[in-house]
Amino acid sequence: ILGAPGAGKGTQSKRVAEEFGVQHITTGDILRANKDMETDYGTPREYMDAGELVPDAVVNEIVEKEVGEADGFILDGYPRNLDQAEFLAAITDLDAVLYLDVSESELTRRLTGRRVCSECGDTYHVEFSPAEEAGVCDECGGELVQRDDDTEDVVRERIRVYHENTAPVVEFYRDEGDLV
Numbered sequence: 001i002l003g004a005p006g007a008g009k010g011t012q013s014k015r016v017a018e019e020f021g022v023q024h025i026t027t028g029d030i031l032r033a034n035k036d037m038e039t040d041y042g043t044p045r046e047y048m049d050a051g052e053l054v055p056d057a058v059v060n061e062i063v064e065k066e067v068g069e070a071d072g073f074i075l076d077g078y079p080r081n082l083d084q085a086e087f088l089a090a091i092t093d094l095d096a097v098l099y100l101d102v103s104e105s106e107l108t109r110r111l112t113g114r115r116v117c118s119e120c121g122d123t124y125h126v127e128f129s130p131a132e133e134a135g136v137c138d139e140c141g142g143e144l145v146q147r148d149d150d151t152e153d154v155v156r157e158r159i160r161v162y163h164e165n166t167a168p169v170v171e172f173y174r175d176e177g178d179l180v
């Protein structure tokens with residue numbers, strides 16, 4: 001599933017995963033859970049908190065392992081550039097590529113207002129989808145926090161990185177005829 005940050009990839013993939021009984025593989029969540037892992041390129045945090053892409057070698061290794069272990073999957077947050085798209089083509093076949101097309105002003109509103117549960121990962125929005133009690137998860141009572149990279153400056157950079165690196169991936173799959 002492709003789309004800019006804030007397009008709704010996480011929300012929609014979760015639904016697809018439940019509906020079709022496939023695994024939801026989210027590179028962003030896996031990296032967030034391993035933010036301070038030492039790699040040959042430094043830690044993921046150094047890239048993520050600045051809104052930059054984590055180096056391909058790190059992300060490709062994660063995806064190869066997850067895809068290899070899954071009996072059916074929806075990939076969320078990957079591929080983010082053409083080199084990753086080529087790596088993916090070499091390790092598996094895709095049935096379809098979903099693209100969520102959302103305007104830039106809407107992306108910024110969604111991301112800067114997004115809050116996530118620090119316990120269960122459930123997603124809220126201060127304006128569009130508030131928790132019953134401000135700051136507290138409806139599902140598990142965990143604390144709702146803003147992601148380090150959902151601040152206005154980092155959001156602007158993430159959208160720039162999307163246009164530069166990921167928008168060409170959409171065109172790649174459109175040309176292949178796989179895009180929905």
Ligand code: AMP
Nearest residue numbers: 027028047048052053054059077078080
């Ligand atoms: P996300 O939750 O998908 O918005 O991802 C959060 C951050 O994780 C991104 O801004 C990147 O720093 C990193 N990340 C996630 N997926 C990838 C990927 N496929 N390639 C490189 N970096 C990634």
